[in-house]
Amino acid sequence: NAGVMQNPRHLVRRRGQEARLRCSPMKGHSHVYWYRQLPEEGLKFMVYLQKENIIDESGMPKERFSAEFPKEGPSILRIQQVVRGDSAAYFCASSLPGGSANTGELFFGEGSRLTVL
Amino acid sequence: SQKIEQNSEALNIQEGKTATLTCNYTNYSPAYLQWYRQDPGRGPVFLLLIRENEKEKRKERLKVTFDTTLKQSLFHITASQPADSATYLCAHTGRRALTFGSGTRLQVQP
Numbered sequence: 001n002a003g004v005m006q007n008p009r010h011l012v013r014r015r016g017q018e019a020r021l022r023c024s025p026m027k028g029h030s031h032v033y034w035y036r037q038l039p040e041e042g043l044k045f046m047v048y049l050q051k052e053n054i055i056d057e058s059g060m061p062k063e064r065f066s067a068e069f070p071k072e073g074p075s076i077l078r079i080q081q082v083v084r085g086d087s088a089a090y091f092c093a094s095s096l097p098g099g100s101a102n103t104g105e106l107f108f109g110e111g112s113r114l115t116v117l
Numbered sequence: 118s119q120k121i122e123q124n125s126e127a128l129n130i131q132e133g134k135t136a137t138l139t140c141n142y143t144n145y146s147p148a149y150l151q152w153y154r155q156d157p158g159r160g161p162v163f164l165l166l167i168r169e170n171e172k173e174k175r176k177e178r179l180k181v182t183f184d185t186t187l188k189q190s191l192f193h194i195t196a197s198q199p200a201d202s203a204t205y206l207c208a209h210t211g212r213r214a215l216t217f218g219s220g221t222r223l224q225v226q227p
Contacts, residue, residue, distance in 0.1 A: 004160075033214050042206065042219035043161070056214060091160050105151065106215055108160030 002027070004094050005074075006109035014117050019079040019086070021112040025094030031055075032075040033093045033106065034067060043091065049075060082116045089113045120144060121209050123218035131226050136194040138221045140207035143188060147209035150190045152181055155204045155220065164205075165192075197225045 005024040013019050025032050031050055035043040045059040049069040060067065064082075069075040079086055090113075093106040120143045130136050140150065148169050153161035167174045167183045167190065174181045180193040194201050204220040 035217075043217040045214050045216060048214045093160075105163035105166065106161075108162070110160045111158075 004092055004107050004109035006090075006092050006112050008112060009110065010113050010115070012115045012117060013082050015083055016081050019082050019114055021077040021079075021090050021092075021114070022074040023077070023092030023094075023109060024074040025092075026107050028096065029094035029107070030097050031095045032069050033095070034075075034077050035091045035093065037089045037091060037111070039088075046077070079114070082114070084116045087114055087116045121207060121216060121218045123205075123207060123221045125219055125221070127222040127224055129224045129226060130197055132197060132199060134197055136197045136201065136223055136225070138192040138205050138223065140190040140192070140218055141188060142190075142209060145209075146185065146188075149210055150181075150183060151208045151215065152179075152190075152192050153206040153208060153217075155206060161206055161217075194223075197223075199225045199227050201225050 004026055007022050011019055023032060033048050034046040036046055037043050047060045047067045048056040051069055052071050064080045066078045089111040091108050091111045093108045095104050095106055122141045124139055149166055151166045152164045154164055155161040165174050165176055165179060165181045167181045169185055178195045182191045190207060202223055202225050204222045206217050206220040208215040208217045
C-alpha cells in the first residue's frame with residue numbers, strides 16, 4: 001500500500017546540468033501535482049497533470065522547466081541547465097480522479113531535494 | 118489577487134496548553150479550506166478540511182473553525198504535546214490546484 005513515491009530523494013547537480021525528478025502517484029490516483037519549496041518558505045504550485053495531459057502549468061517557469069505524466073510510468077519534472085536558484089525541495093502530490101483541490105486532500109511524497117553547486 | 122496568509126512568526130507554547138494558529142484570506146471566498154502538517158524534511162500531511170457552510174470541524178485534539186465574515190480560519194490543538202511541534206499549513210482551492218499559505222511553525226515546550 002505504497003504512498004506517493006519520489007526519487008531521487010537527494011540530487012546534486014552542477015550549474016548547466018539537467019535534473020530529472022520522478023513521481024509515482026498513489027495507486028488509483030490519476031492526478032499529479034508538483035510543488036517547489038525553498039528553505040523557510042511555503043509550497044509554491046508549479047504544475048498539475050493528468051495522464052498524458054497538462055491541466056495547469058501556471059506556476060511553472062517559462063524556460064528550462066517541463067513536466068510530463070505519460071500513459072505508463074511515473075510523472076517526471078525536468079529542469080534543464082540548472083542554476084543555483086533552482087536549489088529547493090520539489091514535492092509531488094497525487095489525488096483521486098475529480099481533482100484535488102475542490103474537495104479532496106492531496107497526498108504528498110517525501111520530496112526530492114535538489115542542490116545545485 | 119487572491120491571497121492566503123499565515124503568521125510567519127513561530128508560535129511557542131507550553132505542553133498542555135491550547136495552540137491556536139490563524140489563516141486569513143483576502144479578495145475571494147474559498148469554498149473549502151484545508152490544513153496540513155509538515156515536519157522538517159518531510160512532505161505535508163493532510164489533517165482537516167472545512168467547508169464554507171461549516172462553522173467548525175473536529176478530529177481528536179484538533180479543531181478548525183471557518184469564519185466567512187472575518188475571512189479567517191482558526192486551527193486549534195488542545196492539550197498540546199511536544200510531538201505536535203511542526204509547521205502547519207493552510208490551503209485553499211486555487212484555480213485548479215491547492216494554494217498554500219507560508220505556514221506557521223509551532224513549538225511545544227515540555
